[in-house]
Amino acid sequence: MTTVALKDVTKVFPDGTVAVDNVSLDVNDGEFMVLLGPSGCGKSTVLRMVAGLEDPTTGAVMLDGELANDLPPRERGIAMVFQDFALYPHMSVGANIAFPLRLSGVEEGPRGERVADVASALGIGDVLGRKPSQLSGGQRQRVAMGRAIVRRPGLFLMDEPLSNLDSGLRAELRAEISGLVRELGVSTIYVTHDQAEALTMADRVAIMRKGVLQDVGTPTQVYGRPATLYVAAFLGSPRMNLLEATVYVHLDRYVTLNLGEQALYLPWDDIRARAVAHYHGERIVVGMRAEALTPVAPDSPGDVLQGRIRYLEHHGHESLAFLDVGATAIVVDDLGGPVTEERPTGAGRGLRRLGQVMQRLTGRTGGPDQSSLDVRSPRGSRTSVLNDPGRHHRRPAELAVRLAPYPAVTAGHPMAVSVRMDALHFFDERGDRIDVGWR
Ligand SMILES: Nc1ncnc2c1ncn2[C@@H]1O[C@H](COP(=O)(O)OP(=O)(O)O)[C@@H](O)[C@H]1O
Ligand SMILES: [Mg+2]
Known part of the structure; x- marks a missing residue:
């Protein structure tokens, strides 16, 4: 199946919009690559350049190792599925799926066989005679998938194919699509703004912001070791707690992370302490996901933060407490x-x-668009996320803590949480991960 390599690809539209900014990305044979980012970050433009519907301003699009910038779309062996896929309303489901085969001159016998195969794989074998208007949303989406698959492409490009569907159906179809695509072994680039969709479906995720690629890795890698503050904030629910901390080094003993009214301590034998120690006297950002925090008795020893519940959110399967610990949060916009x-x-x-x-x-x-936090912003203009008082990206922190459903506490209650120090993330003031080692 087709491999894709983007090499330093930039797209500047005639009106000056830099939609894609120096992106390099490889999609391996049979890989399910998800392009993730908020609306307007350039995902569709990347996809359209791979498809040949848009020319890169600079850079190379390689397919199977060959430069493809000048290859016409129809010669790329690509099938695309869009969010607002259009089926032909006057044609039956079967004729819709068969349409690309008819165009390329496949004869009626083999055509029918291939349509039947694809339809049964998609679970729509029994509605081949119906018109699209007689189908549910999920069935229509399957027909659109069928029409893409039937051509046996080497590469699937899917642009938010599920975002018009309701959430139950979306969850069902995302398992189906990733299962089917893997079965077929077709390399796929799948675009979404939904981080849960990306983490559940992808072999690897590529996260974009304002045309710039922020991070690429397996879901475990990008979730567990986000390369930038932006990626850290984008992935996961509830969102990662991002606290401003001042670093003080007590040589050979420990590193203090001063969070305002309270502090955490990295022992000197923690390998990360040396990396963080470079920021002595400076501010950094400490990230902690809800799973790094466990409620404990108020007088517990160890790495504990004392707080007061500002408010609670009940989600049925769990409740979230938002804790005031006297710290300052960094709010990542955009x-x-x-x-x-x-x-x-x-x-x-x-x-x-x-x-x-x-x-x-x-x-x-x-x-x-109030994108004021310049975490690895386009065109290399890199502003501090911490020293920009004119913009609203700092606020009193409310630490998200997971609790059992409907706990016996209310707003105003004191609460202590123990902090899993090994699960902390550190970012410098530009929003880059402070780290030792590698993935
Ligand atoms: N034909 C175009 N002309 C000018 N700007 C465009 C054009 N197409 C897209 N853009 C702009 O490029 C940026 C990226 O768009 P797009 O790739 O569609 O983002 P996404 O798919 O991530 O929502 C946006 O700012 C969008 O407004
Ligand atoms: Mg788009």
Whole structure:
């Protein structure tokens, strides 16, 4: 199956928009690569350049090791599936799937066989005679998939194929699609803005922001060792807690991470202490996911933070407590969803919540793009995420902590959490991972 290599690919549209900024990326034979990022970050443009529907401004698109910049789309052996796929309404399901084969002159007998094979693989064998209007949304999406598969392409390009479907169906189809594609062994580039979709489906995930590739790796790698603050904030739910910390080195003993009212201590024999020690006297960002925090008795020894519950969120299978520990959080903007919006305290919060509900109902995210945090921003202009008081990207931290469903605590309760020090992430003020070692 087809391999893809993008080499320093940039796309500048005639109006000056830099949609893709110096992206290099390899897709291996049979690999399921997910391109992940918020709306407008350049995912579709990458896909369209691979398909040959858009020319790179600079850089090379290689298919199977050969330069393909000038190869016409139809000679690339590619099938595309889009979000707003269009089926021919007047044709039956069978005729829709058969259409690409008819175009390329496959005869009726073998055509029928291939359509039947594909349809049964997709579980739509019994609706071949129906018109698209007589199908459910999920069935229609399967027909669109069938039409792409039937040509036996060497490469699938899928652009948010599930985002018009409701969430139950989306979960079902994402398992189906990744299963099917793997069975067929076809290399795939799958575009989504949904981090859960990316983490569940991908062999590897490539995360983009404003045209710039931020990180590439297996779901375990990008989730477990995000290369930038942006990636750390984008992946996972609840979002990673990102706290501002000042570093103090007590040579040969420990490194203090001063979080404001409280501190955490990295013992000197922790291999990461040496790397963090370079930032003596400076501010860094300490990331801790909810899974690094465990509620403990208030007087517990060890790596413990004392806090007070600001508010609780009940999610049915679990509850989340948001803890005030007297620290400052770094808010990463430009993540594309309402989850990241600042949570005002007190009365304003209810109103903001209502606004979020309305946004969900109306499908609008609202407001202008407020991408103010320049974590590895395009064109190499790199601004500190910590020293920019004119922009709203710092706020009192509310540490997300997982609790059992409907716990016997309420807002205002004190709570202590033990911190798994080995699960902390460290980022410098530009948003790059501070680390030792490698993946
Ligand atoms: N034909 C075009 N002309 C000018 N700008 C474009 C064009 N197509 C896309 N863009 C811009 O390029 C950026 C990336 O777009 P796109 O690749 O569609 O993002 P995504 O698929 O990640 O939502 C956006 O800012 C978008 O407005
Ligand atoms: Mg798009």
